[in-house]
Amino acid sequence: MSSTTSKSALGEFLGNLVRAPRAIYRAAFRTGAPTTDRSRSDFVFGNVFLHLHPVRTHRWSLRWTTTLGLGIAATAAFLLTLVTGVLLMFYYKPFPEAAYESIKDIHFVVPTGRFIRNIHRWAANVMVVAVLAHMVRVFFTASYRAPREFNWLIGMGLLVVTLGLSFTGYLLPWDQLAYWATTIGANIAQSPRELTDSLGITEQFDPGGLQKQLLLGSDTVGAESLIRFYLLHVMILPLALAALMAVHFWRIRKDGGLNRPEDADARLGPAPDATYPVFTEAPKKTYHLAAIVQGRTPAVRRGPENTVPSMPHLFYAELGVLMVTVLICVGLSLLANAPLKELANPSVPENPAKAPWYFLGLQELVSFSAFMGGVGIPAIVVVGLGLIPFLDREGAGSGDWFGGPGGARLVVWSAIVGLAAVLAVEAFAIQFGWIRQWFPHAPQLLITLVNPGTVLTAMYAAYSIWLVKWHNSTRAGALGLFTCFLCGFVVLTIIGTHFRGPNWEFYWSPAQWPTH
Amino acid sequence: MSETSSLVRSRLDPEPVPRRDFLGLASMGAAGAAMLFALVGMLRLPKAAVVASPSKKFTVQLPDSLAPGKAHIPAGRSVALFRDEKGVYAISLVCTHLGCIVKEAAEGFECPCHGSKFTADGTVTKGPAPTALPWLKVTPRDGEFVVDEDTTVPQGAKVTG
Numbered sequence A: 001m002s003s004t005t006s007k008s009a010l011g012e013f014l015g016n017l018v019r020a021p022r023a024i025y026r027a028a029f030r031t032g033a034p035t036t037d038r039s040r041s042d043f044v045f046g047n048v049f050l051h052l053h054p055v056r057t058h059r060w061s062l063r064w065t066t067t068l069g070l071g072i073a074a075t076a077a078f079l080l081t082l083v084t085g086v087l088l089m090f091y092y093k094p095f096p097e098a099a100y101e102s103i104k105d106i107h108f109v110v111p112t113g114r115f116i117r118n119i120h121r122w123a124a125n126v127m128v129v130a131v132l133a134h135m136v137r138v139f140f141t142a143s144y145r146a147p148r149e150f151n152w153l154i155g156m157g158l159l160v161v162t163l164g165l166s167f168t169g170y171l172l173p174w175d176q177l178a179y180w181a182t183t184i185g186a187n188i189a190q191s192p193r194e195l196t197d198s199l200g201i202t203e204q205f206d207p208g209g210l211q212k213q214l215l216l217g218s219d220t221v222g223a224e225s226l227i228r229f230y231l232l233h234v235m236i237l238p239l240a241l242a243a244l245m246a247v248h249f250w251r252i253r254k255d256g257g258l259n260r261p262e263d264a265d266a267r268l269g270p271a272p273d274a275t276y277p278v279f280t281e282a283p284k285k286t287y288h289l290a291a292i293v294q295g296r297t298p299a300v301r302r303g304p305e306n307t308v309p310s311m312p313h314l315f316y317a318e319l320g321v322l323m324v325t326v327l328i329c330v331g332l333s334l335l336a337n338a339p340l341k342e343l344a345n346p347s348v349p350e351n352p353a354k355a356p357w358y359f360l361g362l363q364e365l366v367s368f369s370a371f372m373g374g375v376g377i378p379a380i381v382v383v384g385l386g387l388i389p390f391l392d393r394e395g396a397g398s399g400d401w402f403g404g405p406g407g408a409r410l411v412v413w414s415a416i417v418g419l420a421a422v423l424a425v426e427a428f429a430i431q432f433g434w435i436r437q438w439f440p441h442a443p444q445l446l447i448t449l450v451n452p453g454t455v456l457t458a459m460y461a462a463y464s465i466w467l468v469k470w471h472n473s474t475r476a477g478a479l480g481l482f483t484c485f486l487c488g489f490v491v492l493t494i495i496g497t498h499f500r501g502p503n504w505e506f507y508w509s510p511a512q513w514p515t516h
Numbered sequence B: 001m002s003e004t005s006s007l008v009r010s011r012l013d014p015e016p017v018p019r020r021d022f023l024g025l026a027s028m029g030a031a032g033a034a035m036l037f038a039l040v041g042m043l044r045l046p047k048a049a050v051v052a053s054p055s056k057k058f059t060v061q062l063p064d065s066l067a068p069g070k071a072h073i074p075a076g077r078s079v080a081l082f083r084d085e086k087g088v089y090a091i092s093l094v095c096t097h098l099g100c101i102v103k104e105a106a107e108g109f110e111c112p113c114h115g116s117k118f119t120a121d122g123t124v125t126k127g128p129a130p131t132a133l134p135w136l137k138v139t140p141r142d143g144e145f146v147v148d149e150d151t152t153v154p155q156g157a158k159v160t161g
């Protein structure tokens, strides 16, 4: 508005005042309504949060069978835990006994407290499920391959931090379950001593003791430990997760959008009329710089033909997944309350003392050897998963479910082998016990090295090496190993959850647990 | 212009090293080293110099009626004291597997967490516990006994007093 001299400054002031709301809105959102391709692009890159997304999305990425929406579901569940977690912090006191009392208050006294607590607990569980399922989908569609190897590694980091958040959150209520699960967890951190003790070098070299001391800030679970877990749970790990998520999403764009088969365009067919023609107006932003930036954009080698504007196509899909995730978490929270046992008692363990369900597979392995089950095998699994994209560098089958030599048939066979192996090893150990019962004086090193967990790991490894030879393909080996690992994880988790009772003994059903 | 054209570099070519600003590189290195040093210093903080935990030494008065092979467990302690004809001894009740508190069983002890079983003198007979339950140092003093949870003694070491 050019001010004319005839207008008084006071008049202009009043006019500006009236126009202020609009002006503020314009200052914040420079673009108009997203009605043309160009303004839809502006809508995305004019907004710092939306700009994590590409401006245009390939149609293959939007098929629901491509992602099953799992990555977004994990993100949505995380946002839910974030919001509900901040609310819980209004009342939570991170000090023994006071912690327990404050959770009791939240559960029974604070308005909507129980509902918020339930949502926090359930969203955390939903997040773990979503992250694991997301990893499974990325693996089975071979979407970890170059140039996405690094994003797979970032994903591994996200998985570890997600589990860390769950583990640290588990202690905070300071009830019996929390106390003993954490005691066991902290002693798992100390379990490298099982190895250093057998070798007689703990005096000189004690990584286990150091880990436990750093985790607990003391040698038993107490006030120091609670404040450490609290700090990790509400500050360090969420920040780490948010940072990793930002890198994860940004890398998806830099890696050329989501993975898709070579012939995706042909298989999709021509785009519906409504999305054609692309770029009705000359693009406002031109990419001179694209000449010197190395790497891919969604359009490299393909042209923009099979992409659609992210606003609305991608954003509506994401909003849909968000709403479904919220619905699931709220529904579960109405159905079942978060548990709260008695106040922690350091002289009487909960019996059975069970960790959260997704750690019960590990707890089953730990019941054979603390070091191998709690540190050795998990480390092998994490390193093995991390190496997958660097060991399988084939191209065939990328972007297709169970793509690769053997395909779905190989996966089914591997599932049968994986299930048979884990069931056989478990049945044997439950029926006949293990070395310590047969030879009470057997050296511990032998049991650390040879126990049901390591035997199972060796069987899986041997099977997948055989697959690599048989199919002459690294992808075949990876498919076999991952499927076996998945079967092992599921079966051990179910055994730990359902079939183990007091004294970690085997029961066909919790109904048979002795009532003491 | 024309005779120098062969010397004209593209902006994309890396600058030749001799033109690099040595001081710039050196200060960048120094800044990096300083930050690394600071990080090491910060990582030192979470390792407590003094481990805050309740005192590991305590005194018990054994009841006269304590029969051989029967355990006396002082309130709030995870230690079992025994008295037989050879003397008094104390066995830690903290499972050597992952730190649960073992319970007395028909014969010896058993752990509720992963099912380790121990004989009455602490030897493992079943389960994942890697070593026997440790025997703790007991010192007689004026008809009472001082137990030190931090000091272990060989299995079978009993004191009279």
Ligand code: HEM
Residues within 6 Å of the ligand: A067, A069, A070, A071, A072, A074, A075, A131, A134, A135, A138, A143, A144, A148, A151, A152, A153, A154, A155, A156, A158, A159, A162, A245, A248, A252, A257, A258, A259, A260
């Ligand atoms: C907090 C945990 C995680 C979040 C929030 C997350 C989020 C996402 C999202 C939103 C996508 C877009 C596509 C989709 O939804 O599938 C994605 C893709 C991807 N994620 Fe994750 N993710 C997480 C953990 C993981 C894990 C554990 C892995 C594997 C170890 C992983 C590896 C990948 C890879 C390789 C892609 C690219 C896939 C492709 O190009 O098709 N992510 N992630």
Ligand code: FES
Residues within 6 Å of the ligand: B095, B096, B097, B098, B099, B100, B111, B112, B113, B114, B115, B116, B127, B128, B129
């Ligand atoms: S803690 Fe005793 S058996 Fe695991």
